[in-house]
Amino acid sequence: MxxxxxxxxxxxxxxxxxxxxxxxxxxxxxxxxxxxxxxxxDKATMEFESFQEGVLxxxxxxxxxxxxxxxxxxxxxEEGEDISGLLSGEASTASNDAAAEKEESDESNTSSSKESNxxxxxxxxxxxxxxxxxxxxxxxxxxxxxxxxxxxxxxxxxxxxxxxxDKATMEFESFNSGTLxxxxxxxxxxxxxxxxxxxxxxxxxDVSGINIDASAKxxxxxxxxxxxxxxxxxxxxxxxxxxxxxxxxxxSNTSSNSSSNSSGRIFASxxxxxxxxxxxxxxxxxxxxxxxxxIVKSDIENFKPSAGGSASASSFVAVGTETFEExxxxxxxxxxxKRLGESKFTAPHYYxxxxxxxxxxxxxxxxxxxxxDTKISFNDMVIKAAAMALRLHPKVNTQWTDKNTIIAKHxxxxxxxxxxxxxxxxxxxxxxxxxxxxxxxxxxxLAGKARNKKLQPxxxxxxxxxxxxxxxxxxTEFTSIxxxxxxxxxxxxxxxxxxxxxxxxxxxxNVMKITLACDHRTVDGATGAAFLQTFKSYIENPIVMYV
Numbered sequence: 364m365x366x367x368x369x370x371x372x373x374x375x376x377x378x379x380x381x382x383x384x385x386x387x388x389x390x391x392x393x394x395x396x397x398x399x400x401x402x403x404x405d406k407a408t409m410e411f412e413s414f415q416e417g418v419l420x421x422x423x424x425x426x427x428x429x430x431x432x433x434x435x436x437x438x439x440x441e442e443g444e445d446i447s448g449l450l451s452g453e454a455s456t457a458s459n460d461a462a463a464e465k466e467e468s469d470e471s472n473t474s475s476s477k478e479s480n481x482x483x484x485x486x487x488x489x490x491x492x493x494x495x496x497x498x499x500x501x502x503x504x505x506x507x508x509x510x511x512x513x514x515x516x517x518x519x520x521x522x523x524x525x526x527x528x529d530k531a532t533m534e535f536e537s538f539n540s541g542t543l544x545x546x547x548x549x550x551x552x553x554x555x556x557x558x559x560x561x562x563x564x565x566x567x568x569d570v571s572g573i574n575i576d577a578s579a580k581x582x583x584x585x586x587x588x589x590x591x592x593x594x595x596x597x598x599x600x601x602x603x604x605x606x607x608x609x610x611x612x613x614x615s616n617t618s619s620n621s622s623s624n625s626s627g628r629i630f631a632s633x634x635x636x637x638x639x640x641x642x643x644x645x646x647x648x649x650x651x652x653x654x655x656x657x658i659v660k661s662d663i664e665n666f667k668p669s670a671g672g673s674a675s676a677s678s679f680v681a682v683g684t685e686t687f688e689e690x691x692x693x694x695x696x697x698x699x700x701k702r703l704g705e706s707k708f709t710a711p712h713y714y715x716x717x718x719x720x721x722x723x724x725x726x727x728x729x730x731x732x733x734x735x736d737t738k739i740s741f742n743d744m745v746i747k748a749a750a751m752a753l754r755l756h757p758k759v760n761t762q763w764t765d766k767n768t769i770i771a772k773h774x775x776x777x778x779x780x781x782x783x784x785x786x787x788x789x790x791x792x793x794x795x796x797x798x799x800x801x802x803x804x805x806x807x808x809l810a811g812k813a814r815n816k817k818l819q820p821x822x823x824x825x826x827x828x829x830x831x832x833x834x835x836x837x838x839t840e841f842t843s844i845x846x847x848x849x850x851x852x853x854x855x856x857x858x859x860x861x862x863x864x865x866x867x868x869x870x871x872x873n874v875m876k877i878t879l880a881c882d883h884r885t886v887d888g889a890t891g892a893a894f895l896q897t898f899k900s901y902i903e904n905p906i907v908m909y910v
Contacts, residue, residue: 761850
């Protein structure tokens with residue numbers, strides 16, 4: 364019997380996931396324990412194993428798409444099994460959820476009952492298309508343009524319309540075949556999710572008895588100014604688009620570009636756009652072989668630049684033109700923004716800075732690294748010194764809650780590691796019990812996993828104190844945002860040579876500046892200063908850390 368597999372919760376903070384890659388295709392046999400897909404969470408890209416055996420019958424979230432936890436990911440069952448009931452059941456569940464939300468107001472109840480009555484009177488083969496939810500935060504959408512007109516034949520997979528969401532303007536494909544009998548939401552109009560968008564059915568079917576206009580108008584904004592404002596914005600966008608068109612692209616469009624409409628917009632599938640971007644191909648030079656001149660994958664694969672010039676020449680942008688690139692936020696970047704915002708605006712930060720004399724530390728490291736099979740870094744020394752200082756100053760090793768302050772008796776040091784998508788903080792458990800050499804080996808192991816997206820959630824949890832080091836980039840001084848629920852984070856700068864006073868004389872010294880960010884709810888100024896004095900005594904005289 365077919366089973367639904369939902370988007371799994373692969374970390375404690377995961378709210379949605381992105382399918383990075385499918386390792387199985389529809390029709391492939393699946394054994395229990397097989398890797399179905401690689402899923403990008405807010406922390407790492409992880410392999411997702413199947414707990415069922417059978418055949419992969421349906422994929423609900425395509426590669427690169429984002430879906431909330433518990434949304435249908437795929438369906439596994441017996442070969443040839445009919446899963447239409449499961450798919451319609453998912454749609455029915457979504458409709459019930461939407462209806463439940465609507466019942467919160469009397470107007471919504473009235474609208475729901477009208478739609479229900481209309482559904483009961485639908486002629487055979489007629490299908491109602493509602494305004495889709497094209498993003499997880501979308502509440503209403505604006506029809507930017509219709510690519511089909513009433514009376515046009517529609518095939519499954521055809522692009523019906525372009526819909527402007529709260530995040531982007533997206534192409535909306537038809538999941539049904541038939542004739543577009545009625546358009547319920549005109550271009551430029553806005554409607555709430557699940558409002559009636561269109562009707563598809565057999566050619567010649569009379570749908571005059573289905574009142575979709577009332578539903579669309581009820582869902583649209585009440586103020587006409589809102590519509591006019593949107594139309595004005597769209598006009599301005601079209602004007603700006605025409606202004607930034609290059610001579611090469613304009614001539615190409617005028618000649619024989621069947622993939623553009625009268626407004627100059629290029630119609631291409633998402634895959635074709637991605638391939639063109641990767642290959643540096645200007646879509647203005649490509650003739651589409653798809654429906655209505657739409658550019659598809661094969662057009663990019665078979666494209667040959669004209670003799671008159673190259674793609675790089677035709678994509679020239681005049682000096683002074685303002686251009687922007689929109690890069691979708693990864694799950695990691697979204698989580699970093701959320702957590703750092705919460706920390707900065709809820710914890711009252713204050714900062715303590717200190718200059719450290721690193722002459723003895725440099726000499727000690729050189730002597731240690733001359734030993735066989737031994738290598739430590741200044742960062743290893745910093746972590747060890749901080750862990751030992753936390754033993755003597757437990758109030759820095761704390762967490763704030765509304766009811767009490769939690770003092771951790773163990774010392775788990777988080778080490779910030781930069782990766783392509785942002786920042787990860789792997790944790791060294793019981794760092795105070797580790798030698799510098801053990802600290803160095805563990806940091807290298809965890810940093811490598813972080814950069815390869817192989818770090819497991821358990822390896823990033825439980826820190827009681829955090830260290831961020833930008834010294835290797837030449838940064839001499841900076842401040843960090845506290846990694847909650849920690850009460851403090853230490854920022855470590857580069858070692859620089861500068862004039863210092865020793866024994867009454869000005870000499871060249873090696874100085875490293877550190878800055879401690881503290882949560883004033885748990886760490887008072889005197890407490891943070893005492894911690895730094897102890898840390899200073901350790902790092903400036905590394906030999907005492909071996910006693």
